[in-house]
Amino acid sequence: QVQLKESGPGLVQPSQTLSLTCTVSGLSLTSNSVSWIRQPPGKGLEWMGVIWSNGGTDYNSAIKSRLSISRDTSKSQVFLKMNSLQTEDTAMYFCALTGYFDYWGQGVMVTVSS
Amino acid sequence: EIVLTQSPTTMAASPGEKVTLNCLASSSVSYMNWYQQKSGASPKLWIYGTSNLASGVPNRFSGSGSGTSYSLTISSMEAEDVATYYCLQLSSYPLTFGSGTKLEIK
Numbered sequence: 001q002v003q004l005k006e007s008g009p010g011l012v013q014p015s016q017t018l019s020l021t022c023t024v025s026g027l028s029l030t031s032n033s034v035s036w037i038r039q040p041p042g043k044g045l046e047w048m049g050v051i052w053s054n055g056g057t058d059y060n061s062a063i064k065s066r067l068s069i070s071r072d073t074s075k076s077q078v079f080l081k082m083n084s085l086q087t088e089d090t091a092m093y094f095c096a097l098t099g100y101f102d103y104w105g106q107g108v109m110v111t112v113s114s
Numbered sequence: 115e116i117v118l119t120q121s122p123t124t125m126a127a128s129p130g131e132k133v134t135l136n137c138l139a140s141s142s143v144s145y146m147n148w149y150q151q152k153s154g155a156s157p158k159l160w161i162y163g164t165s166n167l168a169s170g171v172p173n174r175f176s177g178s179g180s181g182t183s184y185s186l187t188i189s190s191m192e193a194e195d196v197a198t199y200y201c202l203q204l205s206s207y208p209l210t211f212g213s214g215t216k217l218e219i220k
Contacts (some may be wrong), residue, residue, distance in 0.1 A: 033210070045149075045157065045200055047209040060208040061115075094156060101147065101202065102168065104156040 002026035004034070004095050004105035006007055011111050012085050015090060018110060021093030022078040029053070029071055031100035034078045038091040039107075046091075050098050085112045116141050116203050120212035127179060128220045133188040136217045137179075137201035146184040147202045148177060151214075157200060193219050 008020035008050040049059035117140040118190040149157035161177040
């Protein structure tokens with residue numbers, strides 16, 4: 001059974017760095033790719049970036065300078081780091097299996113506030 | 115970047131009514147996926163490859179389109195269909211979602 005679960009701090013101060021973890025079960029990260037997607041409260045979905053099964057990455061150009069996605073295949077974990085956070089980065093953050101995007105995590109709410 | 119424009123933004127339909135949601139792409143895409151998101155939940159894959167229903171999706175749903183114009187149709191609206199529906203293009207990076215259509219029941 002494929003499952004993805006996001007974890008991380010619920011509150012981040014402005015200008016600080018956000019670190020999130022997506023823990024995957026039921027599949028191997030060496031054969032599957034994982035994307036991060038975010039959704040501000042009451043708004044739509046924004047694709048942030050992907051880490052491919054070969055370890056390569058692609059990012060949304062709008063946030064590319066602030067974003068880094070990495071992984072630990074031995075722990076089946078994918079990491080998101082985004083720096084210089086602002087209040088506009090307040091959102092629900094999801095990880096999802098890339099391909100059909102048929103499996104999503106439950107999401108983790110991140111609030112950027114002092 | 116391919117921009118996806120969904121219409122209408124919000125709509126209300128009566129039980130049994132036929133519903134059509136639209137997704138217009140700024141450039142041609144090979145196919146379209148659709149996702150259903152209910153309040154407080156993660157999006158669910160609903161239609162993939164333009165017209166293929168995801169597992170468990172009722173057959174009153176259908177998808178169609180090509181090039182820059184795609185649509186999701188509900189043949190007979192039911193209360194459980196209340197949700198926001200998003201289209202997603204996977205033809206070019208960055209991947210982009212439409213802004214969503216919020217579907218309500220009258």
